[in-house]
Amino acid sequence: MRRVNVTHLALVAALVLVVLLAGGAVAGWYFGKVEDDRLRQMKPYPPDKQQQRAQDLVAALNSRDPRKLQLLRNTSAAPDAPDNLQLDRLIQAAFPLPDCHFALDSVRDRGEQGAMDISWVSSDTRTYRYDMLITENCPGRAPLHRVLAVIAVPYMGGYWTDASLLVEQ
Known part of the structure; x- marks a missing residue:
């Protein structure tokens, strides 16, 4: 042993x-x-999500009430804080003309756009863009085709959230 x-x-x-x-x-x-x-x-911003968000944004723009647009606001500040007033001015610039309304034709994915200054979010943040191709219909006038860009920024959990609008046409 x-x-x-x-x-x-x-x-x-x-x-x-x-x-x-x-x-x-x-x-x-x-x-x-x-x-x-x-x-x-960042998680993808898929076309079906962009389409749904664009439909919601167009309906809110047709209401002519800036508060109905679900864009990223400075919720820690008063509603009439400069950041929120600046966003309201951008939204109002995108409203249809009086007696007119928008119809969403399609959405065009433009992808990530790099850093952009969106003052109420951050001075230098990653952005994602998709365009809403819309028709503005007014009584007694020919339809007008317009492009409204939606700028999204990173949000909780790596998802994109819409933060701003840019009027192109």
Whole structure:
């Protein structure tokens, strides 16, 4: 019968434990890094979501009430704070002419646009753009085709949220 060297056995056990701990630490770091990278990435802004948002925005523009447009506002400030008043002015510039209304024709995805200054959100934030191609219908006049750009910014959970409008035509 062979005798077991307790010191040798303890040394082997300690070595196995160190290897397992090191392997666990490396695996934890790797999977944590992968998860961090996924959290920093923006989720897509799919066409069906853009279409639905555009329909909601056009209906709100037709109401001529800036508060009905679900754009990112400075909710920590008073409703008449400069940031919110600036956004209201942008929205009002996009309203249809008096006695007219908009009809949504289509949406054109323009993708990420890089950094842009949207003062009530951030002075330099990533942006995403899609265009609403609309027809302005007025009594007694030929329909007028217009383009309203919607600028979205990163929001909670890596999703895009609409923040501003740009009137192109």
